[in-house]
Amino acid sequence: MPKTAKVVNRREFLKSSSGVALFIGVSGILPQLISCKDVKAMRNQLKQHQLTAWVHLNEDGEITIYNPAAEMGQGSMTSLPLLFAEEMDADWSKVKVEFSPQVAEIYGGKGWAPDSKLMFTVGSRTTNSYYHTMRKAGAQARYVMLNSAAKHWGVPISELTTTASTVFHKKTKKEIRYGALVPFLVLTEELPDFTFEQLKHPKDFRLVGTDIPRTEIPSKVNGKAQFAIDIRLPDMVYGVLERGKRHGARPTLLNEAEILAQDGVLKTIPYAYAIGIVANTLEQALAAKRLLKIDWSASDASGFNSQEVYEAYDKIAAQQETGKVVVEKGDIGNAMRKASKTFTSDFKNDYIYHAQLEPLNAVIQVAEDLESAAVWVGSQQGFDTKLGVPDILGISPEKVTVHLHYLGGGFGRRSMNDFVEECAVLAKEMAPRPVKLIWTREDDVTHGAFRPISLQRLNVYLDAKGQLDGFSHMVVGDGGNLVASGVHNDYYAIPNQFAEWREISHGVRLKHWRSVGHGPNKFAIECMLDEVAMDQGMDPVALRRTLMANSPRALATLEKVVELSDWNGSIAQDRAKGMAFVEHGSLGTGVCEISVDTATGKIKVHHFWIALDAGVIVQPDNVKAQMEGGIIMGMSSVLNERITIKNGEVQQSNFHNYPLLRMEDVPDSIETALITSSEIPEGVGETATPMVAGAIANAFLKLTGKKLRHLPFTPERVLEVLNG
Amino acid sequence: MATYSLNINNEQHTFEASEGTSLLWILREHLGLTGTKYGCGIAQCGACTIHVDGTPVKACMLQVQNFGNGQKITTIEGLSENADHPVQKAWIEVQAPQCGYCQSGQIMQAAALLKEDSQPSREKIKSYMNGVLCRCGTYLRIIDAIELASSKKPLT
Ligand code: FES
Ligand code: FES
Numbered sequence: 001m002p003k004t005a006k007v008v009n010r011r012e013f014l015k016s017s018s019g020v021a022l023f024i025g026v027s028g029i030l031p032q033l034i035s036c037k038d039v040k041a042m043r044n045q046l047k048q049h050q051l052t053a054w055v056h057l058n059e060d061g062e063i064t065i066y067n068p069a070a071e072m073g074q075g076s077m078t079s080l081p082l083l084f085a086e087e088m089d090a091d092w093s094k095v096k097v098e099f100s101p102q103v104a105e106i107y108g109g110k111g112w113a114p115d116s117k118l119m120f121t122v123g124s125r126t127t128n129s130y131y132h133t134m135r136k137a138g139a140q141a142r143y144v145m146l147n148s149a150a151k152h153w154g155v156p157i158s159e160l161t162t163t164a165s166t167v168f169h170k171k172t173k174k175e176i177r178y179g180a181l182v183p184f185l186v187l188t189e190e191l192p193d194f195t196f197e198q199l200k201h202p203k204d205f206r207l208v209g210t211d212i213p214r215t216e217i218p219s220k221v222n223g224k225a226q227f228a229i230d231i232r233l234p235d236m237v238y239g240v241l242e243r244g245k246r247h248g249a250r251p252t253l254l255n256e257a258e259i260l261a262q263d264g265v266l267k268t269i270p271y272a273y274a275i276g277i278v279a280n281t282l283e284q285a286l287a288a289k290r291l292l293k294i295d296w297s298a299s300d301a302s303g304f305n306s307q308e309v310y311e312a313y314d315k316i317a318a319q320q321e322t323g324k325v326v327v328e329k330g331d332i333g334n335a336m337r338k339a340s341k342t343f344t345s346d347f348k349n350d351y352i353y354h355a356q357l358e359p360l361n362a363v364i365q366v367a368e369d370l371e372s373a374a375v376w377v378g379s380q381q382g383f384d385t386k387l388g389v390p391d392i393l394g395i396s397p398e399k400v401t402v403h404l405h406y407l408g409g410g411f412g413r414r415s416m417n418d419f420v421e422e423c424a425v426l427a428k429e430m431a432p433r434p435v436k437l438i439w440t441r442e443d444d445v446t447h448g449a450f451r452p453i454s455l456q457r458l459n460v461y462l463d464a465k466g467q468l469d470g471f472s473h474m475v476v477g478d479g480g481n482l483v484a485s486g487v488h489n490d491y492y493a494i495p496n497q498f499a500e501w502r503e504i505s506h507g508v509r510l511k512h513w514r515s516v517g518h519g520p521n522k523f524a525i526e527c528m529l530d531e532v533a534m535d536q537g538m539d540p541v542a543l544r545r546t547l548m549a550n551s552p553r554a555l556a557t558l559e560k561v562v563e564l565s566d567w568n569g570s571i572a573q574d575r576a577k578g579m580a581f582v583e584h585g586s587l588g589t590g591v592c593e594i595s596v597d598t599a600t601g602k603i604k605v606h607h608f609w610i611a612l613d614a615g616v617i618v619q620p621d622n623v624k625a626q627m628e629g630g631i632i633m634g635m636s637s638v639l640n641e642r643i644t645i646k647n648g649e650v651q652q653s654n655f656h657n658y659p660l661l662r663m664e665d666v667p668d669s670i671e672t673a674l675i676t677s678s679e680i681p682e683g684v685g686e687t688a689t690p691m692v693a694g695a696i697a698n699a700f701l702k703l704t705g706k707k708l709r710h711l712p713f714t715p716e717r718v719l720e721v722l723n724g
Numbered sequence: 725m726a727t728y729s730l731n732i733n734n735e736q737h738t739f740e741a742s743e744g745t746s747l748l749w750i751l752r753e754h755l756g757l758t759g760t761k762y763g764c765g766i767a768q769c770g771a772c773t774i775h776v777d778g779t780p781v782k783a784c785m786l787q788v789q790n791f792g793n794g795q796k797i798t799t800i801e802g803l804s805e806n807a808d809h810p811v812q813k814a815w816i817e818v819q820a821p822q823c824g825y826c827q828s829g830q831i832m833q834a835a836a837l838l839k840e841d842s843q844p845s846r847e848k849i850k851s852y853m854n855g856v857l858c859r860c861g862t863y864l865r866i867i868d869a870i871e872l873a874s875s876k877k878p879l880t
Contacts, residue, residue, distance in 0.1 A: 213819060221827060281749070359763070660857050663850045
């Protein structure tokens with residue numbers, strides 16, 4: 001299991017480094033090489049920056065690289081260190097990877113605001129946001145090696161080359177391993193600030209782009225990988241909360257005395273929206289939770305029925321006044337007025353839930369004096385410094401140490417800190433005893449933070465020549481960008497475009513769900529295109545080819561997937577293929593092949609093909625794994641998943657009534673073709689998922705002539721559409 | 725509270741617990757065998773799959789008092805000496821795990837499958853593995869890994 005690098009403890013650091021370690025800081029923050037031989041210099045440096053930096057090299061040649069991003073299955077534990085090792089020319093077999101300390105000013109990637117830094121593993125930005133940072137730091141590490149060897153041999157640095165942790169001097173036939181250089185390391189005042197152009201050209205990459213096995217996988221097949229839920233500390237107690245099915249409802253505990261009298265129960269702790277229980281063992285805490293008698297107040301969600309609410313959405317959509325304008329290109333009004341033909345369609349989607357397989361949890365220990373705390377957590381590291389814990393405890397962020405663990409799935413849910421803050425409240429009460437807070441699956445479902453329901457009303461206008469001239473996209477729903485992301489059509493040459501968001505709110509907790517608004521919005525856009533193509537007697541490929549004329553990278557994914565899927569080839573009579581294009585950082589076109597059981601309404605997906613342009617591909621096999629996972633999760637959500645709310649109460653509670661896709665329903669194959677590119681890597685984690693709804697619905701349209709317009713496509717809904 | 729003594733991974737573990745406690749909490753929280761995971765607690769996800777006398781079962785559905793009669797319990801930690809069970813090796817070879825949280829359960833279920841049928845058909849694999857959920861969507865690689873493990877050498 002990877003350790004989190006130690007923060008602050010200088011004495012221990014000096015001892016363990018015993019005068020042979022080398023530390024290189026990220027440029028601009030710690031622009032010096034620190035050899036442990038010069039203990040005084042190092043002490044001074046550490047006084048200013050009490051932290052280790054990107055890499056640690058010892059005399060055996062072992063190189064430890066710190067990974068600043070969360071690992072939730074996307075491979076950051078490998079991809080980011082690989083970028084560093086590439087530029088350092090490190091021998092990958094000698095590389096170890098550890099999580100970096102949680103300090104944004106040193107380890108943060110590009111934040112949302114200019115010049116800001118964030119430790120934040122969201123939006124499929126990991127590789128993209130650290131691409132330059134990791135490579136530059138790696139190049140600086142290599143420079144240190146070169147410079148030291150040059151001084152050691154008395155030769156000009158320009159005559160030296162490196163490969164696989166070795167420096168060579170051709171003329172004198174000298175070579176030296178990085179590890180052997182440690183005693184001769186030379187301190188420089190400053191490290192060169194490598195520009196992008198001074199780094200390796202992607203065609204010279206030795207490690208990047210090859211199939212390097214992921215570093216953390218061995219620990220995931222022998223039970224050793226540590227998720228936060230696996231943490232056990234001496235004297236630890238267990239916390240659970242009862243949160244109620246109606247979001248925002250306030251509890252009144254009716255039987256506190258009875259609960260406190262239960263075996264092992266140590267405390268009950270009221271929250272605005274929950275009752276917490278702390279007990280000696282998990283089973284005692286859970287047993288007491290089952291006995292809770294709570295009176296729940298009304299809340300903003302009271303009276304809300306999710307399955308009946310679309311009428312209200314219709315009304316909002318019909319209002320004259322426009323909402324918040326998200327896209328405005330050309331003159332949509334003009335396109336509408338001169339349209340030779342207009343298409344209008346509505347698309348809807350129900351709530352869905354993240355269902356990350358590791359339920360939310362955290363372990364926190366607050367010191368007896370309440371002045372410091374340690375947190376063990378699987379987190380995508382939210383906006384709040386140190387996951388909101390300092391605020392709860394009223395202490396400064398430096399007093400909170402975060403130990404980041406593997407995430408048993410994130411998908412957006414773990415960039416919210418609610419579960420960490422809840423645990424901090426319990427741990428403060430129980431200080432100095434550590435508290436493990438566990439959400440049961442039932443808690444995780446009913447108190448979930450869902451992808452919002454929404455309505456998309458699309459209008460498409462053809463001009464006199466039958467060309468697609470205007471595209472108008474209205475989103476009605478809760479949560480701003482949560483419903484409005486993905487309405488842009490930057491890769492389609494449509495002269496007049498307009499998109500707006502109209503708000504409605506239901507008091508239900510909402511959150512980013514893998515690919516966010518792209519799911520419902522790409523569904524709507526891609527279905528709309530096939531509707532137009534069908535009406536115009538055009539092949540969906542031909543229509544997209546025209547639209548992508550000015551976007552060669554997007555077009556290349558289309559052409560590639562046409563070939564990969566044998567789009568024009570023959571196909572069994574009871575099957576059809578459908579396609580969808582998605583931009584989410586990377587660009588991808590997907591094609592699926594489906595059949596429908598007309599008796600049961602069950603859709604079967606037989607194959608999925610994807611062509612993807614994600615710029616430089618750091619780990620090709622891992623990108624393919626992301627495509628496979630993204631498609632499966634997309635299929636699960638599109639075919640099965642929905643949260644329903646009745647009178648404000650979440651109706652689902654566990655996997656028996658919130659079914660995820662199981663192995664029996666996997667396609668026979670998911671094939672991905674990666675387009676070769678030397679452009680900056682773009683995120684791949686959320687490009688596949690939003691393809692699924694559009695591709696399936698478009699295949700369904702071709703197969704049956706009927707339109708699936710409401711997610712999920714459950715068998716009942718499919719039957720309704722077939723018989724309608 | 726009562727004292728129980730369970731044979732887990734060929735070791736006898738003696739501890740105190742209340743009757744009715746699920747074997748899952750015993751393994752994870754009392755004994756620190758945290759490779760076995762909690763995902764649902766109601767036999768829906770298979771993350772807690774272990775072997776009792778070689779049969780795959782869901783630990784969340786079992787109670788501690790029923791397993792002190794010499795049954796042999798095997799968890800992911802005891803599946804092999806050095807993570808070298810053919811299934812584990814195949815899992816690494818095809819790079820099956822993503823987040824990894826479901827994988828102990830997947831591997832325990834797959835190991836039991838191959839013990840029962842060393843050359844399972846694809847359909848058999850799917851139905852045998854159907855009770856173990858993977859939210860990250862690694863199913864196709866799991867199928868590949870099982871096929872790889874089955875063709876390499878039949879398990880005894
Ligand atoms: S935790 Fe036992 S089956 Fe899900
Ligand atoms: S690998 Fe994440 S749930 Fe299976």
